[in-house]
Amino acid sequence: MNKTGRRLIRFTDLIIVFVIVIVSISFIYFNKQKTDNLTAVITVNGKEINRIDLISAEDEVFTLDTNPKVTLEIKDNKIRFTNALCPDKTCEKCGFLENTGDTAACVPAGTVVTIRGSSASDDLDAVAG
Numbered sequence: 675m676n677k678t679g680r681r682l683i684r685f686t687d688l689i690i691v692f693v694i695v696i697v698s699i700s701f702i703y704f705n706k707q708k709t710d711n712l713t714a715v716i717t718v719n720g721k722e723i724n725r726i727d728l729i730s731a732e733d734e735v736f737t738l739d740t741n742p743k744v745t746l747e748i749k750d751n752k753i754r755f756t757n758a759l760c761p762d763k764t765c766e767k768c769g770f771l772e773n774t775g776d777t778a779a780c781v782p783a784g785t786v787v788t789i790r791g792s793s794a795s796d797d798l799d800a801v802a803g
Contacts, residue, residue, distance in 0.1 A: 681765060694797065702706045702759050711727070711791060712727075712751065712774065712790070713725050713726065713727055713789070714726040714748075714753045714788070715790055716730055716738070716746075717782055717788075718738065718783070718785045719784040720764070720784075723738075726748065726753070728753060728756070728772075729751055731748050731751070732748070733748055733749045733750070734747070735747045735756060737757075738783070738785060740780075740783040740784065741760035741785070742760050742782055742783050743758075743759050744759070744780050746787065751772065752765075752772040753767065753770065753772075753787060754768065754769055754770050754777055757781045758770070758782075758783065760780060760782040760783060761782070764780075764781075765778050765780040765785075771788075772789065774791035775788075775791075776788070776789040777789070778782050
């Protein structure tokens with residue numbers, strides 16, 4: 675209670691906050707894009723060098739012939755940088771990429787990995803007029 679004897683937070687205020695939190699969590703959960711067809715697109719210096727269907731890909735670790743060299747791992751329909759021979763290793767800190775739109779890059783090696791889905795809207799973020 676404050677100095678005037680009124681409660682600062684009422685029961686109805688708590689109900690409203692609870693409903694807002696539940697709606698927000700539901701919105702985030704149901705709008706997270708998952709598709710049946712996830713493709714990892716690997717580019718080096720702006721040129722696409724490989725497309726990997728993550729749904730059908732076998733778990734593996736492979737090294738790209740870049741300067742510096744980078745190693746990628748595919749595991750459980752996800753992909754990540756596991757070893758980069760660059761000073762900061764920021765790409766390794768990104769972890770696994772598994773959702774449409776996820777992207778990681780090793781700037782010194784000029785290597786970018788982006789996850790694409792099956793819907794046409796995955797390729798465009800916005801249209802400018």
